[in-house]
Amino acid sequence: MNGIRQIFGIVWILLGLAAGYFLVFEQSLKLFEKGGMDNIVPAIIYTFILAPLLTGGMCVFGVYASQNEYKRVD
């Protein structure tokens, strides 16, 4: 089971990167282009808060998982 936990670490890193790409390139840029405060405020939040949180958080989590930091002695 610890081996599976380790392998999945890569999945979490890739997922974090994909989430960051989706938020910035598929969401925020389009919202910035549309303009208007209703679009710009969410775009700022996606770009500067959500994307770093998701990408950074998931990548660090993935690295820890792949380093077997969450191993258990059951």
Next chain:
Amino acid sequence: MNSSISSEQVDKKKLRKVIAASSVGTLIEWYDFYIFGSLSVVIATKFFPSDNPTAAFLSTLATFAAGFVVRPFGALFFGRLGDLIGRKYTFMVTLLIMGFSTFAIGLIPGYETIGFLAPLLVLILRLLQGLALGGEYGGAATYVAEHSEPGKRGYRTAWIQTTASLGLFISLLVILATKKSMSAEAFANFGWRIPFLISIVMVGISYFIRKNMDESPMFEKAKQEGKIVANPLKESFGKKLNFKFVLLALFGATMGQGVVWYTGQFYALSFLQKVANIEFEQSNYIIAASLAGGTGFFIFFGWLSDKIGRKAVMLTGMLLAICTYRPIYQAMYEAADVSLKTEVAGSKVIHTDYFMIPNSVDLKKTVKTEFSYTDGSKLTLEESSLTTIFPGKNPKKPEVKRIVHVGSFSFWFLILLVFIQVLYVTMVYGPIAAFLVEMFPTAIRYTSMSLPYHIGNGIFGGLLPAVATYLAAKASTANEVAVAAGQTIPYDKPYLEGLWYPIIIGGVCFVIGLLYVNGKDKEIND
């Protein structure tokens, strides 16, 4: 390691007081936070005129910043304080900040009286509300858990978990009661301030109850033994040993819990009103009845988590939610879909009203066409058009509103469907306070548990309405484009597309929780 509080040592009477004092204060904080949201339409007209771009910007900030950004900062700020000076004093401060901010919102003169100062003050007070809420929950949950005996921590902290739903429920009741006690005009003029103003009385009572409580025994013990850390933030997030559990708490528990919570309590209401077009009052009754029926289950699942483990209860709730959301929302849609009902022959009734808009040359014409169905449902098509009395000007395009009043069977069926979602909420949310408390040591508990909780709920949960609405709208647009181009529509049920957000987030969280969360750790004396 032995726990410092054994079952024999616990004074049951004192414990009940601790739970009551903590729960009442947290309930009031949720009430304060929700009345702003529930009265947002009135607040917008008084403080944020939509034709003024700066005021509209402040309004958007008030909505986004308080819900998403400020709550985690409140968790960090007050969490740190709670780990340095104590749980009791910190969550008394958050209670006072919340109470005075709410009371002050009720006193601010409108935009027409003091101009930009009005929306600015409202924004500042709303941010203070978000900060206070960010600090409150972790304090109350930690305080109760650190007073509880082992083996009953899930049950005891579950009382705190009921407060978010009860706070929403009470805010709806107070607003409805205030509305019923006066005319619509009086409510729009000054009545909307009453739910804000009465908060100060509730906060006052709660403050004096909390004031007489003792500090958490575990915090006192840690203090006496010199185990208080100088920098809880650095200790929580700067050291891999603790930080890895902060990440696990977020991605393996609170992220999924947040989306299940928001789907069951907020997206369900939004779906009933905006997609199923059920009338405002009836849709609120459906939610209120489901909440009233489901709230007791927070206690049940908290208790059950003491018996079979937090992980088992929370992950079962998450799995059931992600597997059944689509069929549940399909059934909700069909329960209000009049095209599936039989129309009563000759039931069509048409009313036409004319209304001269004051201080203008515009005339508002409203045509209401009503249809009745054999199951007691009614459909009203309300077509409003604005026209000018001056000839030569083109009338504005009419707006058509669709309002459904469902019959008795569909009404109760919808309550059942929302109740099932509330049950999922109680499964994931009931045990989570005990789960988070047990994940972190006493010295950094308040800081470490507050942040993942508020990111999971404030950000992953708080974004749900916006993301889900965006996904559903995108699917509808794609269908319209396909129809215009004479192609096959890509989405069979575009109204269900928004559910992919909670399903995917919940699914990822479920897998992480299943793989990495240790369901056996129930030690908090560390």
